[in-house]
Amino acid sequence: MVEFWAFVLGLSILLYILLDGFDLGVGMLSPFAANEDQRRRMLASISPVWDGNETWLVVSAATLFGAFPAVFSIVLAAFYLPLFIMLAGLILRGVAFEFRYKATRSRPLWDAGFVVGSYAAAFVQGAAVGAIVQGLPIENGVFTGNALSWISPFALFCGVGLCLGYALLGACWIAQKSEGSLRAFGFRALPGLMAALLAFLIAVFVWSLAIRLPVLHRWIERPILLLCPLLGFIAFAGLVQAVRRGSDRFLYLGGATIFIAAFAALAGSFLPYMLPFSLTIWEAASPASSLEFLFWGAGLFVLPLTLAYTLIVYFVFRGKIVEERRY
Secondary structure (H helix, E strand, O other): OHHHHHHHHHHHHHHHHHHHHHHHHHHHHHHHOOOHHHHHHHHHHHOOOHHHHOHHHHHHHHHHHHHOHHHHHHHHHHOHHHHHHHHHHHHHHHHHHHHHHHOOOOHHHHHHHHHHHHHHHHHHHHHHHHHHHHOOOEEOOEEOOOOOOOOOHHHHHHHHHHHHHHHHHHHHHHHHHEOHHHHHHHHHHHHHHHHHHHHHHHHHHHHHHHHOOHHHHHHHHOHHHHHHHHHHHHHHHHHHHHHHHOOOOOHHHHHHHHHHHHHHHHHHHHOOEEEOOOEEHHHHOOOHHHHHHHHHHHHHHHHHHHHHHHHHHHHHOOOOEOOOOOO
């Protein structure tokens, strides 16, 4: 049961990153649209799926709360402020997404809210990951820091990096899901975003060596982890070729593979710890009876239904947004 729920937690986090990542990226790119028609089609490309994508954030939080309450309590105590900012950003995005279609004179205000919410949610997610990687002040399974302990130059830099990554996913999604001028916009945005993301990855690697991050010794102990950056490099090279040829068939898959490689590298560096290097998955887990109770409800029904819903929605709305359509 412990291993099963650890897998569910990892899967739900990864699916949230891959799915909500691109629609946050679309929000971050929307100010650079050439006109209102392009902006509407950008939002139309995510309108059937954006709220469903955020379901995986709820699944992740619920799994952490029910199956690994010790980690939930530490994460909540350490990240009260970024979690509040993230939730406020997501709420602002949702409200602005709906209101902008009905608004006339106030539409620029709601557009700004959608953009600010997208950047805020993405930035604090990246900063939180950076803070976890750098290490949180934890003693005997209890967070001993304060409300601002998560803030550091490295964590803030990771926040910027995740914004770049989500924007890259958003550009891949736009180019793959649209036609005409909007498709061209996506392809124009990709080279700059790819160069910026590559520069970030190199910089964060050098910075990690300079400050001697605790997780780095895992790469010496587990050389198989080198396969993760290799996979990411292959995906990046494929993305470069796709952009050069103007092919949108596997654009999003290429961007998603880069994120999968990065996620696998982080997970492989942490395991069997959930927070490096204080609590293992077995130490953080709920009692076996609680995990079994969760399995017969959420494990057998909620998780499969959520996966099925996600697959059906993406299958039904798999077509492109055509340029002539008006929304």
